[in-house]
Amino acid sequence: MTVYRDVMPAIVRILAADSIDNSTKQSWQKLIDSGTRTGGFRALLSARDQFDYDCCLYALLHRELTGPEWDVLVGKFSTHKGNRIGAISRTVYRINSPAPALFRYKATTVWFIPKMKGLKVGVDPKGRQVKRSTQVEVLPDEFYDINTWDTDARPESTRSRWRLGIHKSLEAMQEAAVIHVTEILEREKLIDDVA
Template sequence: MSNVTAALPRRMLADLQPAVYQSVMAAIVRVLAADSTSNATRQSWQKLIDSGPRTGGFRTLLSARDQFDYDCILHALLHRELSAAHWDVLVGRFSTHKGNRIGAISRSVYRISTPAPALFRYKAATVWFIPKMKGLKVGRNDKGRDLKRSTQVEALPDEFYDVNTWDTEARPESTRSRWRLGIHRFLEAQQESAVIHVTEILEREQLLGHVA
């Protein structure tokens, strides 16, 4: 994303109206994926989105480069207007940029208010951001390492999802369950609030609707 693109998000968005995102989540995914997409390479996320039905609408008239630039402009606007907590929870949950995602998760962990110890808080929050996905492993290579179906899919080691590794003092299951539920509810509330704010911005800029 160029500095020029990031500097004038509001004016350039106005110039491009009436472009429309089909849904709030589609906009969030595209905008956060812009960090991981070069101008020369269309990555798998974009191919999947672009392979869907094209039944009209202003966005279908844009070139791939124009669409990418448009997503970058909205990225700058959301980054500027969302709170740091809201931005981080969305990046940690939906970004495809590994470095940005790790940084956002780390910052989000320390915003959580919980009686749980630091290790438990860190692991419980991390598995919320990166939930275990079924069917990723397809065997092991000749060095004994797990093979994955896609190297683009973020995944934690299997033992990371074992709650017994979160608490070195082996507290009662009821206590650990209460801590985990509280942490996950906090993050879910943050995500819901962030999505509501994004929705308000998209509606204000007249960018949200359905392709005709």
């Protein structure tokens, strides 16, 4: 009985379960579910049953993943702004780096919320920059400027080394979390075994 086709779409669906309004289908669901559903258990499920599976797996992953694994996935893939901000904040303090606190904070945050090329941004009523059509989370342009991350103006090579180290650490955390989720999905027989 497979419910999910692949791990990454499953993670996105599961982490979006806490912010989905069941009255209308979310645009990201249309993209993920655009493939044909010819066979498999998921093809037999109603939208409500699929949502219920997502919610159950959300609880299972929250219980079985470690705090750092859960936070890196929520910070990277959740659509719930409050949960995402909390996860990013907790992750900043888990990063082991010689960089000062401000640098670690900004380097970690831009890894979770990368600058999107060609994104047309506007300003919402609270003065935050948002993509006009879908309100994608973006940071102010100056936040992405590495020169603002270190008040002591250390050499560029030092700042680049720190940023690379922080981003590699975050990528390793994400990879470990995805591997753990894959193991859980396979154990519960909720994912296709297609390799």
